[in-house]
Amino acid sequence: MEQNPNEESQKEQNPTEQGPTEQGQTQQDQAEQISRKHVVAGNWKMFKTRDEAQATVREVVGLVGNIQNVDIVVCPPFTALGAVEEILTGSVVQLGAQNVHWQDEGAFTGEVSVSMLADYGCSHVIIGHSERRHYFQESDEVIQDKLEKVFSTELVPILCIGESLEAREADRVQEVIPSQLERALRELTDPQTSRIIIAYEPVWAIGTGRTATPELAEKVHFLIRSWLSDHSSVGVADQVRILYGGSVTPENAGQLIEQENIDGFLVGGASLDAQSFAKIVQQSA
Ligand code: PEP
Numbered sequence: 554m555e556q557n558p559n560e561e562s563q564k565e566q567n568p569t570e571q572g573p574t575e576q577g578q579t580q581q582d583q584a585e586q587i588s589r590k591h592v593v594a595g596n597w598k599m600f601k602t603r604d605e606a607q608a609t610v611r612e613v614v615g616l617v618g619n620i621q622n623v624d625i626v627v628c629p630p631f632t633a634l635g636a637v638e639e640i641l642t643g644s645v646v647q648l649g650a651q652n653v654h655w656q657d658e659g660a661f662t663g664e665v666s667v668s669m670l671a672d673y674g675c676s677h678v679i680i681g682h683s684e685r686r687h688y689f690q691e692s693d694e695v696i697q698d699k700l701e702k703v704f705s706t707e708l709v710p711i712l713c714i715g716e717s718l719e720a721r722e723a724d725r726v727q728e729v730i731p732s733q734l735e736r737a738l739r740e741l742t743d744p745q746t747s748r749i750i751i752a753y754e755p756v757w758a759i760g761t762g763r764t765a766t767p768e769l770a771e772k773v774h775f776l777i778r779s780w781l782s783d784h785s786s787v788g789v790a791d792q793v794r795i796l797y798g799g800s801v802t803p804e805n806a807g808q809l810i811e812q813e814n815i816d817g818f819l820v821g822g823a824s825l826d827a828q829s830f831a832k833i834v835q836q837s838a
Pocket residue numbers: 596754758759760761762798799800801819820821822823
């Protein structure tokens with residue numbers, strides 16, 4: 554299961570102001586204690602049969618060895634969850650799913666429930682990926698229902714948000730991102746907020762080879778953390794891991810991870826290749 558995000562020291566926060574707190578600490582002192590364990594999750598989408606999945610994950614497990622300071626997650630298609638679970642047992646790599654239904658069970662042809670994912674040993678689940686929003690018309694209401702269901706279990710949700718190219722070109726990022734957060738997260742309690750992983754995935758960067766620059770990504774990650782700060786109790790927003798996703802490769806991961814508010818990656822294409830994925834993990838360690 555998910556470890557405490559604050560267990561491993563990754564990077565320190567730059568306080569924007571300093572001053573004594575209730576406990577007599579300066580904000581600088583507090584900031585120096587804030588750390589977030591990085592997460593690198595691979596979204597395999599609709600790729601790989603069971604044999605292919607096992608071969609890839611076997612290689613990943615061998616390459617990442619015993620890396621402890623990154624949460625490493627692979628999200629194969631449902632049909633390969635069991636095959637991948639067999640290989641992951643005893644390794645540091647965790648298992649995630651790409652989607653889940655919001656009901657416990659019922660007449661929902663083609664869908665999968667939270668208990669079915671738990672049955673396969675899943676610890677994480679991706680919610681609201683832009684491909685699901687776009688091709689399967691997943692609305693913000695559906696995403697909210699899925700989050701609510703996931704929070705009733707021990708699964709960790711990886712919530713995807715991100716602006717379209719149209720919104721970026723119209724300079725509407727500052728409006729679109731808070732509104733996606735508002736619609737998905739407005740009902741969340743502090744403990745739920747600190748458990749969630751948010752993946753900022755600009756739609757124009759997914760599968761296009763066009764990555765956001767580290768500065769551009771950091772600006773949006775900061776915007777997300779500021780929104781979380783405004784909508785939760787003191788300190789909660791600092792615990793939330795915010796991943797970047799969109800054409801991440803071993804070549805660009807190093808610079809992106811140096812950014813203050815980038816806590817890891819949701820990787821699509823590059824996660825299909827064990828060597829590339831492992832390199833991204835190593836750069837995040
Ligand atoms: C994704 O599907 O979540 C993704 C980020 O894909 P890619 O890395 O291929 O852009």
